[in-house]
Amino acid sequence: MGKKGKGKKMAQEEEPEEEEPEEEEQGQEQDEDGEPVKEAFPLPPGPGGALPPTPPPPPDTSGATAVGSSTDDGEVPTLRATMVVTGTDKTRHIKSIPYCEVCSLPFEFCEWNPLFKKCKDNFEQNWKTHFPDVQGDEELVQLMTRLGFEGGDAASKKAQGGKKPASDDIGTGGGAPNKKKEKAPAEIVIELNNRNKKKHITIVKGLDLHGVDTAAAAKVFGKKFACGSALKKAQDGQPETIEIQGNVRDEIAAVIVDKLKLSIDNIVVLVDGKKIKAAELPPS
Amino acid sequence: MPKKDSLIMCKCKDNIQVLVGPAPDNEFIFFQCRQGPWLPTLRLLHQYPDILPKFRVDRGAIRFVLSGANIMAPGLTSPGGHMDPVPAESLVGIFAEGKEHALAIGVTTMSSEQIAADNKGIAVENTHWLKDGMWTLRSLAP
Ligand SMILES: [Zn+2]
Numbered sequence: 001m002g003k004k005g006k007g008k009k010m011a012q013e014e015e016p017e018e019e020e021p022e023e024e025e026q027g028q029e030q031d032e033d034g035e036p037v038k039e040a041f042p043l044p045p046g047p048g049g050a051l052p053p054t055p056p057p058p059p060d061t062s063g064a065t066a067v068g069s070s071t072d073d074g075e076v077p078t079l080r081a082t083m084v085v086t087g088t089d090k091t092r093h094i095k096s097i098p099y100c101e102v103c104s105l106p107f108e109f110c111e112w113n114p115l116f117k118k119c120k121d122n123f124e125q126n127w128k129t130h131f132p133d134v135q136g137d138e139e140l141v142q143l144m145t146r147l148g149f150e151g152g153d154a155a156s157k158k159a160q161g162g163k164k165p166a167s168d169d170i171g172t173g174g175g176a177p178n179k180k181k182e183k184a185p186a187e188i189v190i191e192l193n194n195r196n197k198k199k200h201i202t203i204v205k206g207l208d209l210h211g212v213d214t215a216a217a218a219k220v221f222g223k224k225f226a227c228g229s230a231l232k233k234a235q236d237g238q239p240e241t242i243e244i245q246g247n248v249r250d251e252i253a254a255v256i257v258d259k260l261k262l263s264i265d266n267i268v269v270l271v272d273g274k275k276i277k278a279a280e281l282p283p284s
Numbered sequence: 285m286p287k288k289d290s291l292i293m294c295k296c297k298d299n300i301q302v303l304v305g306p307a308p309d310n311e312f313i314f315f316q317c318r319q320g321p322w323l324p325t326l327r328l329l330h331q332y333p334d335i336l337p338k339f340r341v342d343r344g345a346i347r348f349v350l351s352g353a354n355i356m357a358p359g360l361t362s363p364g365g366h367m368d369p370v371p372a373e374s375l376v377g378i379f380a381e382g383k384e385h386a387l388a389i390g391v392t393t394m395s396s397e398q399i400a401a402d403n404k405g406i407a408v409e410n411t412h413w414l415k416d417g418m419w420t421l422r423s424l425a426p
Binding site: 092093094095097103104105106108109112234235238 | 327330331332333334346347350351352383384385387414415419420
């Protein structure tokens with residue numbers, strides 16, 4: 001496998017990186033960032049804080065490669081030729097970043113998980129292990145606000161509901177071609193695809209934007225219509241969809257309203273390329 | 285400095301190679317696509333936030349970046365955005381307004397000056413983002 005040659009290359013590549021922990025450990029004695037793993041850098045302020053998450057250290061152009069200084073290996077730049085890495089001599093090292101058990105992201109990104117509620121439940125149970133330094137209710141509330149969990153249940157609803165208008169605003173930016181450009185809550189779009197001449201697939205989009213557990217919803221549909229029903233996760237910028245084998249276009253809106261407790265006003269059906277409100281769909 | 289032989293180079297499909305860190309975690313630390321530049325993984329960037337120049341997108345752009353969209357210039361030039369000065373084809377860490385950790389790593393299509401001047405189109409190609417395959421796979425199972 002040409003392991004030898006590769007080994008050498010990667011060792012070079014590796015060096016600057018692995019250097020860091022060492023520097024850091026030595027640095028810890030003099031540096032102010034001894035143990036304050038989380039407090040060592042300015043945290044963004046509370047809710048709408050527009051301050052830099054990490055005010056970029058003034059790019060000290062002298063250190064062209066991030067940590068090259070103490071490396072005796074002069075060839076590193078060949079690999080880095082196309083990489084412009086500006087940094088400072090002091091490279092912060094955060095030993096462990098708390099990640100959400102549910103969505104795997106840093107907790108501050110949980111609010112973008114369609115299953116935000118699960119993330120929040122998990123956080124409420126396990127925050128102590130991730131943030132042992134947080135003392136008392138006040139600090140906890142602060143932390144939760146900073147991470148986007150906010151306090152109390154009402155807030156969590158707000159966080160979920162609040163996502164919709166926001167996402168729609170952005171929708172006009174071209175991210176989600178199937179969303180209508182208006183400020184109403186995100187639409188649930190039902191659409192029929194021909195798999196071949198006779199077979200159809202009914203596609204439901206936008207449920208995730210309403211905080212629905214889409215995996216469970218896919219199951220519900222499968223049961224209800226006694227057919228295959230699969231969740232297609234969001235991918236490559238495509239929104240999350242549920243695909244149902246067969247043509248249930250005209251019935252599914254009722255199921256969404258009935259089983260998922262969503263308003264029929266949010267549901268539109270694509271008929272011959274035109275969007276028709278589910279409520280106005282002619283009875284079939 | 286860990287022993288060099290504790291690092292593994294791993295070739296994967298789609299012409300991607302990853303450099304796997306030391307046991308016991310065996311986490312991916314760098315990856316490379318074809319003969320392109322080696323990129324750190326986001327987990328590594330989270331631990332060493334300063335190894336790349338920083339770009340910050342406004343809050344509205346976050347959900348698109350999280351689904352793998354390229355970063356458009358307006359997301360960087362709006363009040364919530366920020367760009368360290370860099371030339372074109374630079375590797376940058378993508379941060380977000382009000383958030384502490386990076387959510388993506390990308391390559392600039394033009395210089396930060398140019399991005400600010402044009403203020404339209406794709407500014408950074410998103411090569412690695414939270415929840416993509418590289419993030420999800422995370423490590424070599426021991
Ligand atoms: Zn989460």
